[in-house]
Amino acid sequence: MSSLPSAVRSPSTEAAGSLLDVEHISKSYGATRAVADVSFSVAPGEILGLLGPNGAGKSTTMKAILGLLRPEVGSIRVLGHDVARDGIAAKREIGYVPESPSLYEFLTGAEYLDFVSDLYGIDAATRVGRIHQFLAGLELAGHEDALISGYSQGMKQKVALISALLHHPRLLVLDEPLNGLDPRAARVVKDLLRNLATSDGVGVLFSTHVLEIAEAICDRIVILSRGRVVAAGTVGALRAQAGLAGSGLEEVFLALTGTGDLTDVVRALRR
Amino acid sequence: MDLHRVRRLAWVLVASQVRSGSRTANPKSPLNQPGIFLWGDLGLLFGGFLLGTLALRALSLPPGLLGPVVLAAVPFLPLLAVATVLIGGVMFELTATAKFAGSDAANWLPVHPEEYVLASSLAVALTYSLPIALLLGALAAVSVYVGAGALIALGGGLAGVGLLEGAFLVEMVRSTSQRAGSTSGTRGRVTLVLRALALVVMIIALQLVFNPVFLFASLQGLAVFGQVTAYLPPFWGTFAVLAWSAGNASVALGFAAASVGFAGVLLYVATRLRVRYWSVTAAELRLEPHRYAARHPVLRALGLTPAEAAIVTKDFHGYVRRREMLPLLVLPIVLLVIVFIEDRSPSSGFGTFGVVVFTAWASSFFGLLLATTSVGQERKAITVLFAAPIPAPSLFRAKLVAAVAPAWTASVVIGVLVGLLFHVGVVVAVGLILMSALAGFVVALWGLAFAARYSDFQERPRPQYLRPAPMMAATGSGILLVFIVVIPATAALLSTGPAALEGAVFAAAVGLTIVALAWGWARRGFEGLFREIPF
Structure with a gap:
């Protein structure tokens, strides 16, 4: 835990012990580096948003946490269980919703x-x-x-x-969990996640492209871009990092991932 | 009807057939272009014609000798075209995964039902037209040689109509089976039984179509029962050519026009069925509360954990609910039927030894097929198992039981049937069941070892559970293993005195040695499988 950079370390980690520690993991598919030196942690009762453009490495990171993929470098621990060595024990503690549930x-x-x-x-x-x-x-x-x-x-x-x-998991790993849900069900799930986190101390790693949702329910956010962590912290901290005080998460996200100025793209599409 | 739209849609549907075979298919390769069938047809047509012409010139056969051949063969081209498309198309429908058999997109695209049916039929006809093109080319060479150019032109044209007739019939099967396939409960189970029967009938039909004795009998039968078959529309194309060859042009044109009209009627009916049964996902709702409980008492009594028992039960559900599993399940029935068709009864000269070996092979081969397909048939849903707290040996045990249990059931049923039908005696029947069970266990382990290493989880129209080369290797080596176990065991079974005991001990020793080796190999395979998700 101590080797995690402070920006990606959960503030409550030291006191409560983290549910999830991802430390310096890297994963490649052939010549393509999907994830490079990614680290973060999730504390009990914390909802951590994992954001990033398409192909940023979010799903790869989540699959690695489940032991579905093995990172070439780094380690992942779920409630102290090393996923590579004791995957079964780790999986017992995790509830997982993949990006496209099969x-x-x-x-x-x-x-x-x-x-x-x-x-x-x-x-x-x-x-x-x-x-x-x-x-x-x-x-x-x-x-x-x-x-x-x-x-x-x-x-x-x-x-x-x-x-x-x-199965009452202590850690939820949710890849786009609100996909396709009607507004009522989405609201139920969001309230349920918040309730599970605050009342039962469940940790949630939550990936979404809907930034309003991330802003509304996540305690902290980790932004990945091209397989690397480019920013991490509360929404306020991210605003400060992007130099966009008072802006919404969308502007902050676009600025931090280097996709901020879209004027030319929109103009080209209108032609 | 917008024919341009029909052409574009047919092009897309053919492309999906051409490119469905491989996930690494290069869409720019000439072999992966929809036109490959069209070019293939032309190539085979002209190639067959050219080769036939060259062969005839080289052989210098007298035209008078070949005339009867032309008169006997050309009339059957239209009927053969219908049969080829129908058998190929329906086999595809029965074996395709529901996801690919469905054609939902056409329901929300601005496409009229008749346009879709015509386009889909053209795609189906084109897909199965290659053998007809080759045959037509070769027969054209002979026909021109004997001066029957007009006859082959008529036969060829009506063969084209036959291809469409077969394709329209396939469309009807597609529409109705999609509708039926979306139901569950009693109707769903009836549908599954009907599908299984249809599959058995189709496979037997294939056996008959390529059985020369049957074909010869049919040729004679058509002459005798011509009065009856003249009322059957699929035969009208054939009757048109027969009438033309007899010099009766007006009757020939009448039958030809009727054949075209019949194709039109089929198109109309196929379109109406498409409109009627457009939905592929009609959910059936029942409001009784489900009783949730950990069950599987029999499987638990066998020593399986709740998770292992749940996986086995889930696989059993898959066997009887997934349309693509049907060909595997009907295999023992089909193999038994083949025994009857080919008359491999002990009195036919095939001998008790042959009957026992063949039937033991049939039931144990079933175990091999179920095992080799057991991992790949999980498809991407295997993510559920990877994410769950299940160790690799648990999945191995569950898959072994899921493959062996149906194979052993087949062994018992086939053993009893052989005992009753072939009068081989109780001892031989019991021996057959025991050796089938041992051989089935051996090859199930063998198949699992391959499945754990080489499974294919891709979604395809025709499911391919194991990659092709390992599938061939697993099948070839598996058949060899069955014979290694079954032949000495059968020899022992049919012997008397010390030879019987020695043979039985030898067969058991061989079988158990292979079990020990295959067990370790399969188990290591499952540990490797769980290392990383394979997609």
């Missing part, structure tokens, strides 16, 4: 959630109540016995979210 579409929603409950060892008595709560809260009740192949994109996203939350 579900088993030949199962019904209920069967899928039963399946995931078995994978995480959730006993029958516990799962019943939790699944019903989530289905009702996200307005999926009544659809659970239909095949997932017949679900809309938003319904699939809801199933993916429920399956990530069922």
